[in-house]
Amino acid sequence: MANAPYTEKVIEYFQNPKNVGEIEDPDGYAKEGSPACGDMVELFLKVDDDTHEIKDIKFKSYGCASNIATGSIITEMAMGSTIEEAKDISWQEAADELGGLPDLKTHCSVLAVDALREAIRNYEERQGIGEGKKxxxxxxxxxxxxxxxxxxxxxxxxxxxxxxxxxxxxxxxxxxxxxxxxxxxxxxxxxxxxxxxxxxxxxxxxxxxxxx
Amino acid sequence: MKDEPIYLDNAASSKMDEEVFEAMKPYMLDNFAVATSDFAYSMGVDAKEALNDARETIAEELGASSEEFIFTSCATESSNLALKGVAEKLSDEGDHIIISDIEDFPVLKTANRLEKKGFDVTYLDVDGEGFVDLEQLEESINEDTILVSIQHGNQEIGTLQDIKKVAEICNEKDVIYHTDATHTFGRVPIDVNDIPVDLISVSAHTIHGPRGIGGLYIREGTPLEKQMDGGFQENDLRAGVENIPAAVGFAKAVELIDEEENERIKELRDKLIDGMREKVPDVVLNGPDEKRTPQNANITFHYVEGESITLHLDMRGIAVSTGSACFSKSLEASHVIMGIGGDHERAHGSVRFTFGRFNTEDQVEEVVNATSEIIGKLRDISPLGEEEEE
Incomplete structure (x- = not known):
């Protein structure tokens, strides 16, 4: 089929990305990458302070198809989970969920996973809990x-x-x-x-x- | 996918004209002889005649005689032969070669290789529109300089160098001048009687001819060492059985191009540039407004990434290319966009639209509308550029 390097699921998420946008006054926020060197992802979290469940998650992407698709899939995977569970979402799991990603595109998709971990870390730092307690x-x-x-x-x-x-x-x-x-x-x-x-x-x- | 794709990647390769195919057919099916000897059987003599007719047609397009033109397998081979051939032949006289920063890979990588072998290579800067500074060129030529290779039209941003001035400078300083004319041959006139250039690389597949054939113009007396050893074909400068059907196709492709077509293509290009500027905010034309190849428009769409744009366009049946690192196998951003002083961001969102014979005004309209929609959609999800939008 056309666009052979990408699976149908990648294309679907690329065309109709999920959880795109911003959250006002987020509990956790991260920006990974930089426009000067290539792709960039921003990620916003709302977290329940008692249960540490992710109540809302949104992202924005300045990137290629795999970057956009990975941002979509990990935000879906993280929504409703606890921050501890969300921290464990790996690039490989995200890639598997998408039916695979081209090797060459690892860098672009890792960025989205990093953004999720960084946003959680940012939340912990603000709260002085977990890793952020240091x-x-x-x-x-x-x-x-x-x-x-x-x-x-x-x-x-x-x-x-x-x-x-x-x-x-x-x-x-x-x-x-x-x-x-x-x-x-x-x-x-x-x-x-x-x-x-x-x-x-x-x-x-x-x-x-x-x-x- | 639509039934009729809109192909705007003619600089990469272009659709073969049916007339070209028809011209080639007899030399694939009926006459399959080689052209090596003048005294062969009649099929061989016919083959030789066809080859020489083709040679004459193409040489004439450059204002050259047919003795000054040889066929190669592609423009890449032509440029390899030009640079390596001159370097080898003149290595006793000097070891300095000058190219521009934004040469296409055949010249760039060949110069890189010669550098590894001990030649001294100067890479000339270009300005923000891709033009070589002629004074810098003049100053860079020293007593060891044997060769200058500066392209005619740029592969990505379409900049047309003033090759006449470059050639005159080289001529005056007694330095061999090669130009890669892959993206101008047929589209922008070159007359070797007017321009004292020594070597010109040309290609067939960018002007609706077949792939697998290119050529090199070699001004009489230019020192050049053969690089492909074997038989005595092509003036004993390029061994190997001649690709006669492709040569015949190449000549046909040259015959089919005329000024009127180039004017029409230029109008399509300008319609696209104007349309994008009108419909899409925050766009930049890469390369000059004037003095650019008639078929090339290269536009950076700020705040979005090129592979995402091309993929969206592809889903709508529109084929283009981008200078984004994400698009290339090497994950390197376009050296041309970086060369004109652009940053990764400018390369990241750059899209190249290149026109050919089979494009229409309706297609341009459709492409502008589709691109405008896609850019809007991608900017909605981009973290950049919000301040500007508000």
Whole structure:
């Protein structure tokens, strides 16, 4: 048939994606990927604080067919489950549910799965529960910044050594980015860093500095 | 799928004209002889005549004599022969080669290979519309420079280089000049009597001829080392039994193209560009408004991804291509869009529409409407561009 690399189910979800949109005042939020390096996914959660069940989930995609289809399927799989159950949804399960995805497209579809896990983590950080209960240390900051892309390379800012002089003290995080302030990607990187760190329950302020 | 697909990927390959097929048929079924000897049996003599007639027709299109044109299996082979052949022949005189940043793969990858073998390659920048800076070219030529290869029309964004000026610069500095004319031959006139170019790669399948045949114009006296060894075919520059049916088809394809058709195709292109600009917000035309190949429109639709666009279009029976990394097997964004200073985002949402003989005005209208709907749908689910929409 036509469009052979994709299964009928992928095409169906691509044409009629489910759970697309935004949630106002979400309990959990994540943005994975970056327009500068390719696909990007945003994911929004509403979570019941007592049962930790996902009551509502929505996503937006700037991506290819497999990215859109994976976003659709994982939001369907996660809806109504607890955050613990949702954390365990793997890329493979999502791919199986879609009847398979081309190998080449793993990267684009993993992004949606990452977004779900990150949104749950964001919820936990806001609530100070689970993984998010951890106190913010330099190590934790580094771990979190592995989810911020270096737009010039498409690899995260930690691996590409873009971040220096991380300091954490009394709820204040200070970070130096190895870019000049007027660099075309400076403000995007700053925004991404703040987005990853500010929601943490024990963080009050995130200061991002650039090189002179 | 609709019964009649709308094919707008003519730069990739185009539908063979039935007249071309009819011209080829006798040389597939009735006359299957080779053309190697002038003194062969009559079927062989006929075959040789057909081959030489075809050669003459194509050479004439370039203003060249038939001794200056050889057939190859495709334009890729032609460019391989041109670059490697000159480099090998002139390696004692110099080791410097100049190409542009946005050459198509046959020139780009061949230059890359020569670089690995020890040649020094300069990759010239292009400006935001894809034009080579002629001053930079002039400054880049040094005493070791043996070859310049700058394309005529760009494969993705349609930019038409001023090959006459390039050729004159090369000529003045006594450097061999090759141009890849795959996307212009037949569509934009080239006269070798007016343009002092030494080597030109051309192809049949982009102008409704058969696949599997291309050619190389070689100005008399151009130093060139044979790359395909074997028999003495094609002026002893390219061994292998000649593909006579394809050569005859190529010549027929050249005969069928005329200025009127190219003018009509250009009008379709402009209708599409105007239509998109009118109906779809936040679009950018990649490449220049003027000085572009008549068949090419390349448009970036901001905030959406190209593979998603092409897949939606395909479901409506419309065939196009995109410079998005997601579309390519290598997952690399178009080096042409990056070369004109675009970022991944610009490549990500870029779609190439290329026209040919069989496209109509109605099709353009349908494509503009379909694209406008699809872009709206994809932007609804995109996290980008909301501020601009509000």
């Amino acid at each position: 106190e913010t240390t330099v190590e934790v900051v580094k771990e979190r910044l592995k989810h911020v892309m270096n737009p010039m390379t498409g690899v995260d800012v930690i691996q590409t050594d873009l971040i220096h002089d991380i300091e954490v003290e009394d709820g204040k995080i200070s970070i130096k980015v190895d870019l000049e302030e007027d660099h075309q990607f400076a403000s995007a990187v700053k925004e991404d860093i703040k987005e990853k760190l500010e929601p943490r329950w024990d963080v009050e302020e995130v200061v991002v500095k650039f090189v002179e």
